[in-house]
Amino acid sequence: MPRRRLTRRQQERIAQLQEKRRERLARAIEEKLSDRDSATARPGRVIRRHGQNLLVQDDEGRTHHCLFRQNLGEIVCGDRVLWQPAGDDQGVVVALLPRDSVLTRPDYSGRDKPLAANITQLVVVLAPKPEPAGYLTDQYLVAAELMGVKALITLNKADLLDDEALQQFQRRFAHYERIDYPVITVSAKREHGLEPLLERLRGETSILVGQSGVGKSSLINALIPEQPEAVGELSEASGLGRHTTSAATLYFLENGGEIIDSPGVRSFWLGKISRQELEKGFREFLPYLGKCRFSNCSHHQEPGCALKEAVERGEIHPQRLENFLLMAEKLDKRQ
Numbered sequence: 001m002p003r004r005r006l007t008r009r010q011q012e013r014i015a016q017l018q019e020k021r022r023e024r025l026a027r028a029i030e031e032k033l034s035d036r037d038s039a040t041a042r043p044g045r046v047i048r049r050h051g052q053n054l055l056v057q058d059d060e061g062r063t064h065h066c067l068f069r070q071n072l073g074e075i076v077c078g079d080r081v082l083w084q085p086a087g088d089d090q091g092v093v094v095a096l097l098p099r100d101s102v103l104t105r106p107d108y109s110g111r112d113k114p115l116a117a118n119i120t121q122l123v124v125v126l127a128p129k130p131e132p133a134g135y136l137t138d139q140y141l142v143a144a145e146l147m148g149v150k151a152l153i154t155l156n157k158a159d160l161l162d163d164e165a166l167q168q169f170q171r172r173f174a175h176y177e178r179i180d181y182p183v184i185t186v187s188a189k190r191e192h193g194l195e196p197l198l199e200r201l202r203g204e205t206s207i208l209v210g211q212s213g214v215g216k217s218s219l220i221n222a223l224i225p226e227q228p229e230a231v232g233e234l235s236e237a238s239g240l241g242r243h244t245t246s247a248a249t250l251y252f253l254e255n256g257g258e259i260i261d262s263p264g265v266r267s268f269w270l271g272k273i274s275r276q277e278l279e280k281g282f283r284e285f286l287p288y289l290g291k292c293r294f295s296n297c298s299h300h301q302e303p304g305c306a307l308k309e310a311v312e313r314g315e316i317h318p319q320r321l322e323n324f325l326l327m328a329e330k331l332d333k334r335q
């Protein structure tokens with residue numbers, strides 16, 4: 001499969017889009033600021049949310065504990081907001097500015113709940129321990145495709161494996177590289193392999209996602225050795241002698257990148273998406289979609305299935321189709 005490189009025209013288009021986004025944001029600020037009670041409002045970035053409390057960083061890099069009005073809806077880590085100072089590191093968020101993207105997850109009642117906003121890149125963190133769970137990685141990659149953001153895979157805890165075992169572990173994920181998801185091997189503990197990762201994080205707002213215990217917070221520690229004090233404490237004791245992240249938190253990298261640490265998950269579900277959307281979430285399926293003999297092909301048993309034929313020809317990795325089918329089955333059950 002040909003590697004996708006950004007052509008100059010694509011780069012120009014991205015620059016145009018970014019310009020439009022900046023204009024849209026400036027207009028939104030303008031509109032909100034004309035509100036009577038927002039005369040003293042200032043722009044800020046939500047770097048963490050704890051219940052109804054937001055930690056908001058202003059343009060000078062100072063943080064403020066803010067409450068927010070209920071009528072603003074859900075505000076999450078990464079959101080751009082307008083806030084008013086209320087003395088002594090305190091404030092009130094008075095407006096939520098438009099989002100470029102939002103990562104959501106259904107809550108227990110099945111309603112989509114935002115986890116983090118304005119993300120441009122999803123970083124799936126995996127490790128030999130805990131053993132990667134089922135199709136979690138592919139679910140995250142589908143989420144990234146549907147959000148229209150980049151994605152990459154980081155294999156952490158390389159120090160736990162000898163050369164041979166490490167190569168074996170890497171081979172399990174090599175097929176992702178062939179469909180242009182970079183796979184980067186690191187050790188947060190030994191601070192090994194961080195440079196290529198940092199390069200990928202430059203200029204992006206990335207979120208680290210994955211199972212609990214794969215080392216997301218440790219990676220943040222390794223990438224940003226000197227935390228500003230306000231966001232210094234990375235994880236909270238769970239009472240079980242383990243440190244586990246309880247709220248998504250945004251950190252600033254020296255190279256201009258932003259990185260969000262998120263609480264580990266056991267499972268992730270995409271929420272209410274259609275079968276067509278799910279198909280589009282597997283980027284290497286795109287050239288084959290609509291080419292099956294039957295227009296309503298489930299890509300399961302039907303003759304003339306373009307996806308199955310692509311698997312047989314070695315153009316699609318069998319595990320990806322298998323995971324698609326498992327997700328599609330779940331989707332059907334929920335509808």
Ligand SMILES: Nc1nc2c(ncn2[C@@H]2O[C@H](COP(=O)(O)OP(=O)(O)OP(=O)(O)O)[C@@H](O)[C@H]2O)c(=O)[nH]1
Binds near residue numbers: 186188215217243
């Ligand atoms: N050997 C080794 N251990 C690591 C590495 N990175 C993290 N760990 C260990 O793995 C355990 C979990 O690390 P965390 O950084 O808390 O994992 P997390 O992904 O943030 O977990 P949650 O916050 O629960 O989602 C800790 O005991 C770390 O010391 C690594 O590169 N090598």
Ligand SMILES: [Mg+2]
Binds near residue numbers: 218235262263264
């Ligand atoms: Mg953590």
Ligand SMILES: [Zn+2]
Binds near residue numbers: 300304307
């Ligand atoms: Zn088919």
